[in-house]
Amino acid sequence: MARIIALQTHDVRFPTSMTLDGSDAMNPDPDYSAAYLRLLTDAGDGLEGHGFVFTIGRGNDVQVAALRALEGHLVGRDVERTLADLGGMWHELVHDSQLRWLGPEKGIMHMAIGAAVTALWDLRAKREGKPLWRLLASLTPEEIVDLVDFRYLTDALTRDEALEILRAARPGRAEREKQLLARGFPAYTTTPGWLGYDDGKLARLCREAVADGFTQIKLKVGADLEADIRRLGIAREVCGPDIRIAVDANQRWDVGDAIRWMEALRPFGIAWIEEPTSPDDVLGHAAIARAVAPIPVATGEHAANRVLFKQFLQAGALSVLQLDATRVAGVNENIAILLLAAKFGVPVCPHAGGVGLCEAVQHLSMFDYVAVSGSTDNRMIEYVDHLHEHFVTPVEVHKGRYFPPGAPGAGTEMLAASIAEYTHV
Amino acid sequence: MARIIALQTHDVRFPTSMTLDGSDAMNPDPDYSAAYLRLLTDAGDGLEGHGFVFTIGRGNDVQVAALRALEGHLVGRDVERTLADLGGMWHELVHDSQLRWLGPEKGIMHMAIGAAVTALWDLRAKREGKPLWRLLASLTPEEIVDLVDFRYLTDALTRDEALEILRAARPGRAEREKQLLARGFPAYTTTPGWLGYDDGKLARLCREAVADGFTQIKLKVGADLEADIRRLGIAREVCGPDIRIAVDANQRWDVGDAIRWMEALRPFGIAWIEEPTSPDDVLGHAAIARAVAPIPVATGEHAANRVLFKQFLQAGALSVLQLDATRVAGVNENIAILLLAAKFGVPVCPHAGGVGLCEAVQHLSMFDYVAVSGSTDNRMIEYVDHLHEHFVTPVEVHKGRYFPPGAPGAGTEMLAASIAEYTHV
Numbered sequence: 001m002a003r004i005i006a007l008q009t010h011d012v013r014f015p016t017s018m019t020l021d022g023s024d025a026m027n028p029d030p031d032y033s034a035a036y037l038r039l040l041t042d043a044g045d046g047l048e049g050h051g052f053v054f055t056i057g058r059g060n061d062v063q064v065a066a067l068r069a070l071e072g073h074l075v076g077r078d079v080e081r082t083l084a085d086l087g088g089m090w091h092e093l094v095h096d097s098q099l100r101w102l103g104p105e106k107g108i109m110h111m112a113i114g115a116a117v118t119a120l121w122d123l124r125a126k127r128e129g130k131p132l133w134r135l136l137a138s139l140t141p142e143e144i145v146d147l148v149d150f151r152y153l154t155d156a157l158t159r160d161e162a163l164e165i166l167r168a169a170r171p172g173r174a175e176r177e178k179q180l181l182a183r184g185f186p187a188y189t190t191t192p193g194w195l196g197y198d199d200g201k202l203a204r205l206c207r208e209a210v211a212d213g214f215t216q217i218k219l220k221v222g223a224d225l226e227a228d229i230r231r232l233g234i235a236r237e238v239c240g241p242d243i244r245i246a247v248d249a250n251q252r253w254d255v256g257d258a259i260r261w262m263e264a265l266r267p268f269g270i271a272w273i274e275e276p277t278s279p280d281d282v283l284g285h286a287a288i289a290r291a292v293a294p295i296p297v298a299t300g301e302h303a304a305n306r307v308l309f310k311q312f313l314q315a316g317a318l319s320v321l322q323l324d325a326t327r328v329a330g331v332n333e334n335i336a337i338l339l340l341a342a343k344f345g346v347p348v349c350p351h352a353g354g355v356g357l358c359e360a361v362q363h364l365s366m367f368d369y370v371a372v373s374g375s376t377d378n379r380m381i382e383y384v385d386h387l388h389e390h391f392v393t394p395v396e397v398h399k400g401r402y403f404p405p406g407a408p409g410a411g412t413e414m415l416a417a418s419i420a421e422y423t424h425v
Numbered sequence: 426m427a428r429i430i431a432l433q434t435h436d437v438r439f440p441t442s443m444t445l446d447g448s449d450a451m452n453p454d455p456d457y458s459a460a461y462l463r464l465l466t467d468a469g470d471g472l473e474g475h476g477f478v479f480t481i482g483r484g485n486d487v488q489v490a491a492l493r494a495l496e497g498h499l500v501g502r503d504v505e506r507t508l509a510d511l512g513g514m515w516h517e518l519v520h521d522s523q524l525r526w527l528g529p530e531k532g533i534m535h536m537a538i539g540a541a542v543t544a545l546w547d548l549r550a551k552r553e554g555k556p557l558w559r560l561l562a563s564l565t566p567e568e569i570v571d572l573v574d575f576r577y578l579t580d581a582l583t584r585d586e587a588l589e590i591l592r593a594a595r596p597g598r599a600e601r602e603k604q605l606l607a608r609g610f611p612a613y614t615t616t617p618g619w620l621g622y623d624d625g626k627l628a629r630l631c632r633e634a635v636a637d638g639f640t641q642i643k644l645k646v647g648a649d650l651e652a653d654i655r656r657l658g659i660a661r662e663v664c665g666p667d668i669r670i671a672v673d674a675n676q677r678w679d680v681g682d683a684i685r686w687m688e689a690l691r692p693f694g695i696a697w698i699e700e701p702t703s704p705d706d707v708l709g710h711a712a713i714a715r716a717v718a719p720i721p722v723a724t725g726e727h728a729a730n731r732v733l734f735k736q737f738l739q740a741g742a743l744s745v746l747q748l749d750a751t752r753v754a755g756v757n758e759n760i761a762i763l764l765l766a767a768k769f770g771v772p773v774c775p776h777a778g779g780v781g782l783c784e785a786v787q788h789l790s791m792f793d794y795v796a797v798s799g800s801t802d803n804r805m806i807e808y809v810d811h812l813h814e815h816f817v818t819p820v821e822v823h824k825g826r827y828f829p830p831g832a833p834g835a836g837t838e839m840l841a842a843s844i845a846e847y848t849h850v
Contacts, residue, residue, distance in 0.1 A: 027522045058494065058523035059534060065490040066533070069483065097452045098483035104676070104704065104727055107532015108491070109484060152703040155680040155712065251529070255580040278577040279529065280732040282707060283739055287580065302529055307705040314708055 002043035002079040007071045007116075009064045010036040011424040012414065013057060014355060014387060020196025021386050022056070022353065025222035025252040028196070030056035032355040032387060033424075035063035036414065037115045039123060041079050049123030050413040051115035054326045054354040059108075060424065066112035069099065074116060083124040087147040090117055090332040094149065106304035110329055117330025118360070122410035132331070132410040133366035137173060141166035144371070148336045149306075156310045162339045169374045176370045184401030185366055186215075186376055187383040188246070190353050192235070193219035199234055206238040213399030215243060216271055216380060222249035225264055232268040244271035251275045251302070255284045259291040272298040272320050279303055285317035296320050301351035302327065306336045313344040320378070324351040325361045331410070338368045348373070352382035358395045359388070359411035362402050390418035427468035427504040432496045432541075434489045435461040437839065438482060438849040439780060439812060445621025446811050447481070447778065450647035450677040453621070455481035457780040457812060458849075460488035461839065462540045464548060466504050474548030475838040476540035479751045479779040484533075485849065491537035494524065499541060508549040512572040515542055515757040519574065531729035535754055542755025543785070547835035557756070557835040558791035562598060566591035569796070573761045574731075581735045587764045594799045601795045609826030610791055611640075611801055612808040613671070615778050617660070618644035624659055631663040638824030640668060641696055641805060647674035650689060657693040669696035676700045676727070680709045684716040697723040697745050704728055710742035721745050726776035727752065731761045738769040745803070749776040750786045756835070763793045773798070777807035783820045784813070784836035787827050815843035 016022050017029035033056060039049035053063050073093055082089055093113045094105060102109040125132045136144070145162050189212075192205030202219075209217050219235055221228040228247075235245055247270055253261060258276035265273075273295055277284045279302035289297040298320035303309055305328055312318045321341045325334055341348045348368055350361040358381070365381050373379070381402050388394035392413040396403040405411055441447050442454035458481060464474035478488050498518055507514055518538045519530060527534040550557045561569070570587050614637075617630030627644075634642050644660055646653040653672075660670055672695055678686060683701035690698075698720055702709045704727035714722040723745035728734055730753055737743045746766045750759055766773045773793055775786040783806070790806050798804070806827050813819035817838040821828040830836055 027526070030523065030526075056523050056526045058521065059491075059527045062487065062491045062494050062534065063527065066484075066487045069487050096483065098455065098481050101452070101455075101481045102484045102488065102533050102536075103531075106528075106705070106729065108527050108534060109487065109532065111527075152679060152706060152709070155709060254577060278732045280531070280730065281577060281736065283736045284577070284580060284732075304531065305705065307703045307709075311706065311708045 002041050004039055004074050004077045004079060004082070005042045006040040007068070007074055008038040008040065009067045010419050011060050011064045012036050012419055012422045013060055013424040014422055016386070017057070020194060023194045023196035024220040024248065024250040025195060026250040027056060033057050033060040034355055034414065035060050035067055035115065036419065037067045037119050039074065039119045041123070043079060045127070047123060047126045049119035051117070051119030051122060051330070052326065052356055052412060053111040053115045054357055063108055063112065066108045067115060070112060070116050083120060083127070086117065086120055086124070086332065089120060090147070090329065091149060093117065094329055105307070105329070110304065111327055114326055114328060114330040114333070117332055118410055118412060121331045122412050125410055126408045129408045131405045131407060132363040133370070133404065136367040137177065137370040141170065144335065147332045148339065149332070152307045153310055153336065153340070156314055157340050157343045161343060165339060165342050166371065169371055172374055173370050176374065180366055180369060180404050184398070184403040185362065185369065186380045187397055187400050187402050188216035188218060188380045189214045189383045189385070190218045191383070191385045192217050195220040195223060199231065202231055203234050203238050206235050210239055210243060215400060216246060217243060218246040218248055218274070220250065221247045221265070222252035222261070225261060228265060232265060236268050241269070245269065246271040246274060246298070248274035249276050251278055253277050255287050258288045262292040262295060266295065270295050272296040274298040274322065275301065280308070282308070282311045282315050282317050285312065286315040289317055289319070298322050298349070300324065305329070306333055306340065309337045309340055313340055313346060319346060321346050321348045322351045323348055325357065325364055331364070334364050338364065338372050342373045347378040349380050350382065353384050355387045356391060356412060356414065358383060359391050359393065362395060362405065363411055366404055390414050427466050429464055429499050429502045429504060429507070430467045431465040432493070432499055433463040433465065434492045435844050436485050436489045436849040437461050437844055437847045438485055439847055441811070442482070445619060448619045448621035449645040449673065449675040450620060451675040452481060458482050458485040459780055459839065460485050460492055460540065461844065462492045462544050464499065464544045466548070468504060470552070472548060472551045474544035476542070476544030476547060476755070477751065477781055477837060478536040478540045479782055488533055488537065491533045492540060495537060495541050508545060508552070511542070511545055511549070511757065514545060515572070515754065516574060518542065519754055530732070530754070535729065536752055539751055539753055539755040539758070542757055543835055543837060546756045547837050550835055551833045554833045556830045556832060557788040558795070558829065561792040562602065562795040566595065569760065572757045573764065574757070577732045578735055578761065578765070581739055582765050582768045586768060590764060590767050591796065594796055597799055598795050601799065605791060605794060605829050609823070609828040610787065610794065611805045612822055612825050612827050613641035613643060613805045614639045614808045614810070615643045616808070616810045617642050620645040620648060624656065627656055628659050628663050631660050635664055635668060640825055641671060642668060643671040643673055643699070645675065646672045646690070647677035647686070650686060653690065657690060661693050666694070670694065671696040671699060671723070673699035674701050676703055678702050680712050683713045687717045687720060691720065695720050697721040699723040699747065700726065705733070707733070707736045707740050707742050710737065711740040714742055714744070723747050723774070725749065730754070731758055731765065734762045734765055738765055738771060744771060746771050746773045747776045748773055750782065750789055756789070759789050763789065763797050767798045772803040774805050775807065778809050780812045781816060781837060781839065783808060784816050784818065787820060787830065788836055791829055815839050
């Protein structure tokens with residue numbers, strides 16, 4: 001019988017603030033970082049489970065301390081039994097009554113649980129020799145709903161309704177998997193639009209994005225209206241009328257600001273307005289959505305848990321759901337939110353502007369396509385073109401599409417050399 | 426010129442789980458704990474600023490790590506200038522863009538900022554020789570609104586509206602301060618109702634509460650309907666018809682459960698139903714409030730920040746606002762929420778079921794009465810009768826009322842001997 005014998009952590013930080021990659025109206029100088037977790041076993045097969053929380057620098061050490069607080073729940077456990085009941089494991093971690101006080105189900109502790117859960121999924125996928133998306137898409141509807149905690153969701157989505165959604169999608173799974181392997185999954189790129197780039201770099205990167213086959217780009221906005229108008233003008237001119245241009249305010253505005261600002265940007269043809277205000281403000285987003293229609297409101301990268309997403313959907317406060325895979329509690333809560341989105345007919349376009357997020361979230365979107373929503377309509381995975389070289393299985397993006405990873409695992413494993421080189425001291 | 430020269434932290438845990446003090450439907454065995462912070466200066470006056478985050482045990486070490494992450498913001502600062510602009514200090518801490526990613530404005534990092542902010546207020550109150558409630562109540566309306574960050578609030582409360590509320594309350598300040606000193610502030614007690622107590626202990630403690638002059642008690646419910654009905658029957662019989670009995674489900678239910686359960690408990694005459702479901706679920710609470718009316722819905726001890734409270738008020742989702750002083754970001758965010766409550770005409774009855782919370786929150790309720798809401802109608806401070814002996818200025822509660830502390834400071838200073846004895850190793 002194999003056991004989990006160690007939980008190792010690493011405080012990994014990349015000095016991205018030096019180039020202003022990732023800069024926006026609220027995050028002027030992020031250092032893309034990972035609070036990184038490895039689960040070791042004595043199975044003798046050389047396989048480890050890897051997971052991480054994406055952060056942007058300071059405080060990554062606190063996030064690592066939160067990972068360490070989970071050691072007692074994980075080390076010593078029977079590997080087979082744990083991996084066979086990841087719904088039960090999720091429940092044990094999220095409902096530890098003392099740790100729960102520190103959220104509940106939000107912030108540093110919840111994200112730490114997410115990294116641990118995802119590391120367990122990584123280990124399971126490696127042991128089964130499958131990429132995570134394919135492992136998840138091979139589960140029965142009953143096995144999938146057993147992974148989900150329906151507490152606090154039943155006024156919007158019951159277990160039976162989730163089963164119906166999954167059963168309805170089942171007959172088409174094989175055909176969609178074939179499509180996915182042949183054609184990939186749509187992507188959009190945020191690379192041109194960071195706020196710290198000058199106009200020349202913006203224009204050049206827009207041109208490259210179109211040449212690379214992307215059909216949507218995204219620009220950061222929200223700090224200076226005049227500058228936003230100038231930058232959108234450049235982007236629209238370079239890209240032409242057929243490329244979709246989304247904008248992202250990164251929570252910069254109050255409700256009234258958002259409405260006024262979007263009136264001014266409306267003439268540029270806006271694909272969506274992302275994070276117009278506080279990520280906790282369901283009612284504020286709903287008010288903005290009504291006022292700026294038909295421009296879609298997108299949000300979710302800072303939404304703490306499934307209860308927030310439930311309300312955003314109930315209130316019609318978003319029409320593009322931007323789940324962040326490492327902010328909610330791992331693969332299981334991602335699945336809960338994919339099911340909620342399917343119930344409400346809202347597309348999920350996951351947040352991936354970070355280190356390792358592209359590698360991780362593609363598995364969830366591909367599972368969504370094959371086994372849950374059954375569609376790629378209006379669905380895109382964000383793409384940013386940096387730091388992929390630090391991962392064991394970097395994404396394969398060609399002509400604006402993600403091609404499915406074939407290597408076993410959840411995509412979350414960073415190269416040992418990169419961990420060593422970028423460990424924060 | 427004096428500077429802050431050190432930030433010291435302590436992981437303090439009391440073994441309350443041994444007696445089931447504090448036990449409820451979601452927290453069966455809490456160990457009341459404090460992630461504790463001391464700010465030292467070189468002023469030579471012997472004064473220190475103390476603050477803490479209340480937790481219930483495991484994870485208190487992670488909370489301490491979050492306190493430590495604030496060292497760079499605090500150590501080395503000019504004491505006078507910092508204390509003269511605590512609005513600016515709050516803004517610097519909450520809007521540190523890298524730390525903000527770990528919430529934003531919620532969970533471990535936000536609570537750590539709250540402890541630091543409150544420690545600064547404690548230091549300022551000691552230096553001015555005033556208890557915090559009196560210090561706050563001596564500020565001008567303009568000085569008070571300068572402490573508040575109105576970002577994300579302006580669709581419900583603007584700076585000008587807040588000023589109006591404070592100006593309207595100003596003429597009555599002196600008279601209300603006199604009233605407060607003479608008659609104290611109303612309290613209610615949670616002491617009889619912890620879920621882990623047997624029926625005999627429940628009856629005895631109910632009898633004692635009435636004899637002690639309390640006019641409201643609170644019972645934990647939500648784990649077992651039959652047991653709740655039995656325990657409410659005992660409490661109502663012992664207390665008689667005139668004592669208000671509130672119930673507290675500690676987030677145990679989904680929306681439908683809450684509505685059904687409260688139908689069954691309605692005949693006992695319920696003063697309020699507290700935390701019926703997820704503390705993030707504004708829309709769920711609103712649905713429950715509509716269904717269980719006229720029973721008031723109370724919540725807030727786990728509401729992460731002012732944006733959540735804004736929505737609870739906008740949606741009519743609560744009619745008793747139970748702010749937790751150490752969950753939001755310190756004195757400043759408490760003031761923001763008191764102002765929101767005043768705007769909506771909703772009474773604030775702060776959460777105090779923890780260690781040190783009674784000592785801390787009384788200052789905020791008394792400030793609210795003197796300078797903001799101007800009323801004690803339907804306002805009560807929770808009281809629990811344990812662990813007060815560990816504080817330098819323990820609460821003075823007589824005949825069911827809190828009497829105003831006179832000692833300088835925020836009430837947050839724990840005895841050095843208690844810190845030493847209960848430091849977790």
